Amino acid sequence: DAKTTQPPSMDCAEGRAANLPCNHSTISGNEYVYWYRQIHSQGPQYIIHGLKNNETNEMASLIITEDRKSSTLILPHATLRDTAVYYCIVRVPRWGSGNTGKLIFGQGTTLQVKP
Amino acid sequence: SAVISQKPSRDICQRGTSLTIQCQVDSQVTMMFWYRQQPGQSLTLIATANQGSEATYESGFVIDKFPISRPNLTFSTLTVSNMSPEDSSIYLCSVEARQGISYEQYFGPGTRLTVT
Numbered sequence: 001d002a003k004t005t006q007p008p009s010m011d012c013a014e015g016r017a018a019n020l021p022c023n024h025s026t027i028s029g030n031e032y033v034y035w036y037r038q039i040h041s042q043g044p045q046y047i048i049h050g051l052k053n054n055e056t057n058e059m060a061s062l063i064i065t066e067d068r069k070s071s072t073l074i075l076p077h078a079t080l081r082d083t084a085v086y087y088c089i090v091r092v093p094r095w096g097s098g099n100t101g102k103l104i105f106g107q108g109t110t111l112q113v114k115p
Numbered sequence: 116s117a118v119i120s121q122k123p124s125r126d127i128c129q130r131g132t133s134l135t136i137q138c139q140v141d142s143q144v145t146m147m148f149w150y151r152q153q154p155g156q157s158l159t160l161i162a163t164a165n166q167g168s169e170a171t172y173e174s175g176f177v178i179d180k181f182p183i184s185r186p187n188l189t190f191s192t193l194t195v196s197n198m199s200p201e202d203s204s205i206y207l208c209s210v211e212a213r214q215g216i217s218y219e220q221y222f223g224p225g226t227r228l229t230v231t
Binding site: 041046049102103106107 | 222223
């Protein structure tokens with residue numbers, strides 16, 4: 001079973017920041033928070049991941065609370081092309097030759113960006 | 116990251132037949148994964164396929180129904196056997212590739228299967 005809880009849907013105005021919350025109250029100390037998104041009829045796309053520090057890349061920012069029980073994905077300037085299902089996943093990443101943690105997908109949040 | 120292609124992109128098949136889906140990666144990868152996404156649902160992991168070893172199936176999936184081959188580090192196939200309408204889904208191939216200092220999973224475009 002997925003270890004995360006997300007709202008089923010959210011709306012955001014084009015050009016505004018989209019803040020997508022995720023609860024992961026049972027996260028273990030060595031599990032990372034990952035975000036993927038799936039645009040209609042395409043394969044999921046990796047967005048970002050983090051452990052406890054806030055992370056930023058060219059796509060988004062990830063804010064993780066100090067207790068690590070929740071996080072927020074921020075799309076700073078949402079566009080219509082950001083309309084998608086966003087999945088928050090916790091897993092242990094693979095380093096070197098170690099065993100990988102599985103990606104267990106929950107139901108995600110459907111983000112609708114409106115003009 | 117990795118560029119992943121799947122063939123066919125879609126197919127319509129009759130019940131009782133089998134379909135083999137191919138997954139090709141543009142670089143050598145150790146771990147490959149097969150997922151199923153039923154209509155309106157999230158992704159479900161079917162199995163993990165490492166090169167040179169038997170695939171590891173998740174609960175609810177068996178080798179007789181979903182045989183997997185992994186002949187080399189850039190290719191894998193998933194066969195959906197003795198199909199029924201309940202097998203109508205999108206089947207997705209995923210691979211692990213290096214992202215910075217860790218390995219992350221990337222997904223192919225999927226194969227949309229309709230069983231009539």
